Every structure is written in C-alpha cells, then in structure tokens.
Amino acid sequence: MIDPNADRALFRQLADQIRERISAGEFEPGQMLPSEAALGQEYGLARTAVRAALSLLRAEGLVESVRGLGSVVRDRPEPKPVRLHKGDEATVTLGEGLPRVVVVRASGDTETYPADGVILRPA
Amino acid sequence: MIDPNADRALFRQLADQIRERISAGEFEPGQMLPSEAALGQEYGLARTAVRAALSLLRAEGLVESVRGLGSVVRDRPEPKPVRLHKGDEATVTLGEGLPRVVVVRASGDTETYPADGVILRPA
DNA sequence: CACGATTTGTCCGTATGTATC
DNA sequence: GGATACATACGGACAAATCGT
Numbered sequence: 001m002i003d004p005n006a007d008r009a010l011f012r013q014l015a016d017q018i019r020e021r022i023s024a025g026e027f028e029p030g031q032m033l034p035s036e037a038a039l040g041q042e043y044g045l046a047r048t049a050v051r052a053a054l055s056l057l058r059a060e061g062l063v064e065s066v067r068g069l070g071s072v073v074r075d076r077p078e079p080k081p082v083r084l085h086k087g088d089e090a091t092v093t094l095g096e097g098l099p100r101v102v103v104v105r106a107s108g109d110t111e112t113y114p115a116d117g118v119i120l121r122p123a
Numbered sequence: 124m125i126d127p128n129a130d131r132a133l134f135r136q137l138a139d140q141i142r143e144r145i146s147a148g149e150f151e152p153g154q155m156l157p158s159e160a161a162l163g164q165e166y167g168l169a170r171t172a173v174r175a176a177l178s179l180l181r182a183e184g185l186v187e188s189v190r191g192l193g194s195v196v197r198d199r200p201e202p203k204p205v206r207l208h209k210g211d212e213a214t215v216t217l218g219e220g221l222p223r224v225v226v227v228r229a230s231g232d233t234e235t236y237p238a239d240g241v242i243l244r245p246a
Numbered sequence: 247c248a249c250g251a252t253t254t255g256t257c258c259g260t261a262t263g264t265a266t267c
Numbered sequence: 268g269g270a271t272a273c274a275t276a277c278g279g280a281c282a283a284a285t286c287g288t
Contacts, residue, residue, distance in 0.1 A: 009256060035272060046258050051273085059182065060217045067273045068265035079214060084207060084245040091202060092215055092224060092238040094183045099222045099238060101215060115215040115222060115238070122207040122245035132275060158253060169277050174254085190254045191284030248288100255283075263275075 002043050011052035014043055018057060022073055029075035033063060036071075061098050061116045077117060085123040125166050134175035137166055141180060145196055152198035156186060159194075184221055184239045200240060208246040 002013045018039075021027055034042065036050045043050075054071055057063045065071040084090060087106025092099055092115055099115035125136045141162075144150055157165065159173045166173075177194055180186045188194040207213060210229025215222055215238055222238035 011256080037272080047273095048257065048259090052256085054273095065273065066266085068267075068271075070272060084243065086245060088245060090213075090243040091241070092222065094222065094239055099215065099217065116217055118214070120207065120213040120243055122209060122211060134275080160253080171276060171278085175275085177254095188254065189285080191252080191286080193253060193285095250288085251286090253283100253285080256281085258280080259278085261275100261277080263273105265271100265273080267269100267271080 002045070010045055011049045012056070014039070014045060014049065014053035015056045017043070018053065019062065022062065027073045029073050031073050032069075033071040033073065061114070079117055079119040080113070082111075082113065082118045082120050083123045084120060090120055125168070133168055134172040135179070137162070137168060137172060137176035138179040140166070141176065142185065145185060150196045152196050154196050155192075156194040156196065184237070202240055202242040203236070205234075205236065205241045205243050206246045207243060213243055 002010060002017070004010065006013065008016075018027075018033070027033060033039070033054075036047050036054065039045070039053075040047050040050045054063065054065060058065060061076065062074055063071050064074050082090075082101075082103060084103070085106065089104045091102050091104075093102055093112075100112045101115050101118050101120070103111045103113075105111070125133060125140070127133065129136065131139075141150075141156070150156060156162070156177075159170050159177065162168070162176075163170050163173045177186065177188060181188060184199065185197055186194050187197050205213075205224075205226060207226070208229065212227045214225050214227075216225055216235075223235045224238050224241050224243070226234045226236075228234070
C-alpha cells in the first residue's frame, strides 16, 4: 500500500496506486473516483496529499476534476492520426489545463487537439 | 497589485504578476526569482498561495524550481524545426515535469524534445 | 570535512467559498 | 434548503538539497 518510510513522496505513491487501479480496470473511463475525503480516509492521508496526487493525474490527462461533483477517469480515445502536408506546422502550447497541439495549415487555418490525443505524421 | 475581492484566485493573480514581470524583463532567463518566502512577504500571501502560483508557471515552462536553491526563469530558445519524413511519427507524452515531444523515425530510432521547443514540419 | 543558513519539497490541520445534486 | 464535493487559502512543521564558511 502506502509506505510512509519509503523515499517516494506519499502523494506520489498514492498517484501510483490510483494509476494502477485505473489500468487494472477497477476505475473505468467516465466513472467517478472516490471523493478526496474518501481517498484520504482509505489511505490514511490528509486531503492535501490526496489533492496533490490528483493534481499529478490531471497533469497526465488521466483524470478530470469537477467542482461539486468529483473526479472522473478521463476517456482516452486512441490517439488520432493527423497528417501534416507541405507548408503545415505543428507546435505544442502549454498553459491552462492540458497541453494542446496546434496545427497551422499552409492555408492559414489552425486546428487544435488535446496533446495526448494525436499522432502526427507527414502526408 | 493583488485584489482579494477579485473573482480570480489569489495564486492566479500572483502568477499573472510574475508572468508580467518576466515578460517586462525585470526577471531575465537564467536569473533567480525571489524566494517563495520573499514573494509571500511582498504580496502578503501565504506560502501555499505562492507555491500554487509557481506551480502554474512551471507547468507553462516559464520557470524551473530546484530544491535548496530557488526558482529560475527558464531560458526558452526559439522553437527548433523538426522535420518529419515518410514513416516518421510524433506524439506528446505528458507526466512528470514538462511534456515532451517524442519522434519515432521510420528506422525505429526515437528522439525526444521539450514540447515547447520544437516546431514540427513535414519533410 | 563539518556546520549552519537558506530554499524548496512534503505533510498536516483547519477554515471558508462555491458549485452540484 | 441541505448535503456533498472540490477550490482556495491560511497556519505550522519537518525533511532534504544546496551553498558558503
């Protein structure tokens, strides 16, 4: 479970646990995670630690938190292929929320995608 | 400065302030930011709020923090063009620290770059 | 090499605000 | 209105890394 004496931070261990429970199928996409209070109770951690763990998982795009509702396992569709034609450019923008891939077409049109939802290929 | 009555969270306002001071050239790349304690003192905020603000800026790739040292303004080089040839693929990996762009060449070789340091173009 | 000062990292407890049901 | 749940913010505390003395 969680070892206070391990050299890995508690909130990282908790993130590991939740990550495993998700990949094990215990928590499925679209499904609610236990509340922060419940997770804290279950693992014997303060809510600050629980929130830090969830913050990590959010940065990984694994979960989303909605105020007044809870945290849900994010549905991660198979990365969608995006073709780059001559004159196209793709960059990654950081900042608010999940990073996004911005594709500027040769025509000047722009498209954006969740950064973990695309696989870029030359045309 | 910082308005406790604004709709915007205090730590977000602080992040805005620091962002402006960086883009204004008051803090230059490679230079140390004031310590968390100093920032808290200056803006009348608890360290939790200061750390939340710095966490935002780190996610944006604007600053880096080193334990025992402090936080430095990150040097953001001009995004470097990376050419995708036939059979190449590029994806973005989230997770620990800054997101990275992973390029898998047709040969099977892989290259990774800081996500905000590349501009992808078809060959 | 040892020691202390500084700074960030981690953790806890508590309180209040706000959105959802 | 009430219950639940996340967001924000404060305070304090100790650990760990770094640097200069």
